[in-house]
Amino acid sequence: MAAVKTSVTALPESRVRVQAEVPADEVERRVQQAARQLGREMRIPGFRKGKVPPPVVIRRLGRAAVLDEALRNSLGSWYVDAIDEAGISPIGDPELDVGELPSEGQPLAFSIEIGVRPRAELGEYKGIEVGRREPHVEDSMIDEEIDRLRDRFATLETVARPAEAGDHLVVDYVGRVDGEPFEGGEGRDQLIELGSGRLVPGFEEQLIGASDGDRRIVEVTFPEDYPGELGGQTAQFEVTVNEVKAKRLPELSDDWASDASEFETVAELREDIAERLSEADRHAIEHEFERAVVDAAVAASKVEIPEKLLHARAHELLEETLASLERRGVSKEMYLRIAGQDEETLAHEAEPEAERALRREAVLSAIVEAERIEPSDADMLEAIRPSAEREGADPQRLLERLRHSGRLDRLRREVAAGQAVERLVAEAKPISVEQAKARQKLWTPGREEAGQGSGRLWTPGSATP
Known part of the structure; x- marks a missing residue:
């Protein structure tokens, strides 16, 4: 350098x-x-x-x-x-x-x-009292896991009745666009599951109620981001139903439990599922508590964010989203077409998320400075170890590469911010969720009625904000 x-x-x-x-x-x-x-x-x-x-x-x-x-x-x-x-x-x-x-x-x-990055004027951040829930597993959650396991061992039986959601059909089909067949648009004795969502939207729904021997014309429009030249086009499929098959779940018994798992009885299987669900919930609680502690430290601090800076950070978030989608095969042009918005509008919608990110970064940076947090060489090596393992590289050599490329300081700041979060969480005082909600309602009356947008960038497959 x-x-x-x-x-x-x-x-x-x-x-x-x-x-x-x-x-x-x-x-x-x-x-x-x-x-x-x-x-x-x-x-x-x-x-x-x-x-x-x-x-x-x-x-x-x-x-x-x-x-x-x-x-x-x-x-x-x-x-x-x-x-x-x-x-x-x-x-x-x-x-x-x-x-x-x-x-x-x-x-x-x-x-x-x-x-x-803006500078933060820190409020009280040590010993913050934050709501933390206890692990809880409902019987219904265990039942759902049991049903999922039974579903893996289900069999298909031919039935003489109209098809229902969840049934499987054996079908022949021929698809055409503007009256002309297209590549990949024909199939024989294909097994499809109604309601699985694996086919083009609208295809499966139009076959509900069909019986053995029925012929139906199914019309669908391919999504804009569909691979190849079919994106956005309307196709007609001539579908012949050869069989209607219903799914039969195995009987819930100790014999089935011993066949489907390492346990001898259903009771033992349920106990194991309950423990695994509880462990997963404990991990979720740790993440929730960490986020809540950092949010509380941010809320107690003062950070001035100029409009120009907010606008720039929102554009950064949009660029990160577009780059991530590009790696998944979704071009910027395709994303904008699906979203039905231009870049400036999407960046504006990302401003609430950009503001949260700027405030969080500023507060953690200020805590790093106030607490004089300085990651050691061992901390840095530990931070890059997962990347080194993925690349099959020696961590020490990867660290040297980062140093020579000028990226080591950025990594050091990220590691320091992570250590600041760990220190915040270690010093925080958990209180019951009920107590935390009561305090929040007391301090911020009307908050529940205030409608606030999520400010998160939409991506294909995500829920609508």
């Missing part, structure tokens, strides 16, 4: 100005690098193509032109170096100002104005 020198000046509304200086030797190295690249494309008598030496390139084009090319190639990495050296966490797009282009042997100066 280049030795970019920086100084930071705080500005109003959670913005900073970073004055950066690139050493003269680094500037000259990049100028020579740019000259070599330009020389590969130049034709000059007396030199082979692509072999024009940098001094000749600089004389021919002029130092200013070569320096301009060097800036285009290098300013991005110098910007990253300056941000890392300044030790700030930027938000939004920077305003970059490059001063006068330096003469040979002179450093390059430039400045950056950008939003940063």
Whole structure:
């Protein structure tokens, strides 16, 4: 990483100005690098193509032109170096100002104005009293698990009656779009489950009530994000029902329990399910309590969030969502078409979530500073161990890679924030949920009636906010 020198000046509304200086030797190295690249494309008598030496390139084009090319190639990495050296966490797009282009042997100066994470004025955060529920497992929850297990051992029996939701049908079908068959649109003796939701929306529902030997025309519209060329198109399927099959669950008995599990009786199986459900609930309670403790610390603190910063953070969240969807095969254009909204509208809807994130980050950062939390090298190694195992890499070498790429400081801040959360939770005082609700109602009358949007970005498959 280049030795970019920086100084930071705080500005109003959670913005900073970073004055950066690139050493003269680094500037000259990049100028020579740019000259070599330009020389590969130049034709000059007396030199082979692509072999024009940098001094000749600089004389021919002029130092200013070569320096301009060097800036285009290098300013991005110098910007990253300056941000890392300044030790700030930027938000939004920077305003970059490059001063006068330096003469040979002179450093390059430039400045950056950008939003940063807001600072928090901490309230009381030690020994916070927060509601924490007790693990609880209903008999109905155990029954549901038992039924799911029985369903795995269910058999299908042919029945002479109209099909109902939950039945299986053996069908032949031929699909057409605009009267023409399409690839993958024909099947013979296919087994489908009515109500499973595995087929194109609307297909299964139109076969409820069908009997053995029936023929039906099923019309469906493929979702916009359907793979291939069928997305958004309407198709007609000619479906012939060959069989109607009903699902038969095994009798709930000790014999079945011994066949389906490692236990000899239904009672033993139920006891094991109850313990597993209770353990899962205990983990859920831990996560709920952790969130509630952090939320309480945030609520007790004061964080000023300028509108411009909020807008930038909301756009960051949207970009993170779009990148995640892209990795799952959903393009930005497809997502916007499905959502029926443009980027600016989606970013605006994400502002409540962005505000929560900014407040949480600011408060945890302030606690890290107040408590002087400094992750050790062992803490850092432990934090990256899962990533190292996924990559099949040595944790120490991965840590060195992060250090050389300038990403170690960011990881250190994330680890420190996690340790701040652990400290908050360890010092918090659990109280009953009833007591917590009573206090909340007393302190914030009318809160239950106040309608507030979730502010969470919708993604395919998520529930409507």
